[in-house]
Amino acid sequence: MTQTPRTALLVIDAQESFRQRTDDWAATANPRVLENIALLVERARINGGVVVWVTHSEPGTGGVFDPDNGFVRVVSEFEPRPHELRVTKTTVNAFASTDLQRQLVDHGVERVVICGIRTEQCCETTARVASDLGFAVEFVTDATTTSAITAGEGYGAVSGEDIMRRTESILGAREFARIVTTAERTAVTAVGS
Template identity: 70%
Template sequence: MAQNSDTALLVIDAQESFRQRADEWAATANPQVIDNVARLVEHAREVGDQVIWITHADPGSGGVFDPDQGFVRVFAELEPRDDELARTKTTVNAFTSTDLEEQLHRSGIRRVVVCGIRTEQCCETTARVAGDLGFNVDYVTDATTTSDIAATGDLAAVSGVDIMRRTESILSARGFATIITTDQRVSGSASA
């Protein structure tokens, strides 16, 4: 884990489990998510930021997040390295069920850059917890994705794009994170 900065890129749940839900994956709100995550990973490695891979597992469920099914692994095209920290969580955020906070403090990390899958769930929740723990948070919305939420009962359907915009608004307006784009991060025009 060679790194020489106080920043870590948290790649949240960019894992094969999601592609196993083929119809949902095909309708993802941001088809560019994997390309943008890959750009962020490449940039982090170039500038010496730590890259941390977080996957989600639901042991014993028998579903696509059950490690026994073999899909709880980072997308191969993202090419995680053996010397990069990897943690598997069983909670929505990346902190509660892992030693991530301890690892970040041990490495002198003060800023986290959040990207990955499920904009409004694991990514947003991780960003909020990171902020509560005192980390500066950059949230790269165009390097996240989600899917539509269908109407249920009296609740209206919500498009994945609307979910992504809402997440940006809440995180920014409430001071949880600075919203940036992949281009801003890799060009250096985002917070440093």
């Protein structure tokens, strides 16, 4: 009998720091991001998957990502359970500055499901690195969000929605990840999936 590969849900940067950037948060490209993440967390818990809470920290900067200011914590809507994994990163991807890879391997994880904040930054970069490390990757775009980026003089702006579509296209077309929706991911019922 073939055993289903163990899956980990990586909840990336769903932290209070982003809500402190009130203009960005109000203009988020996906207002349902926290609702969709909650559905993924619930399904992962039901299925016996590993849930990993990733936060981003920039010690000594004095900003919203400086842990001394108290915002480097999971958003208040979520309540990580004591047995769930937590890592705090200081790099864009969740692997380079943490022991996440070792923890996933120790838990027998072969597939990661990625959701969180900043579609094109921490979420996309983590997906690419996870793929390079040999994990099967599922990217749940509708459980990520970002906001518009102004590239500077002469380059114009890119909407959050366009950034999300671009990330989805690049990850899927380049085979870094299988793109799925929250509805597709939460319909999965196999243990550990």
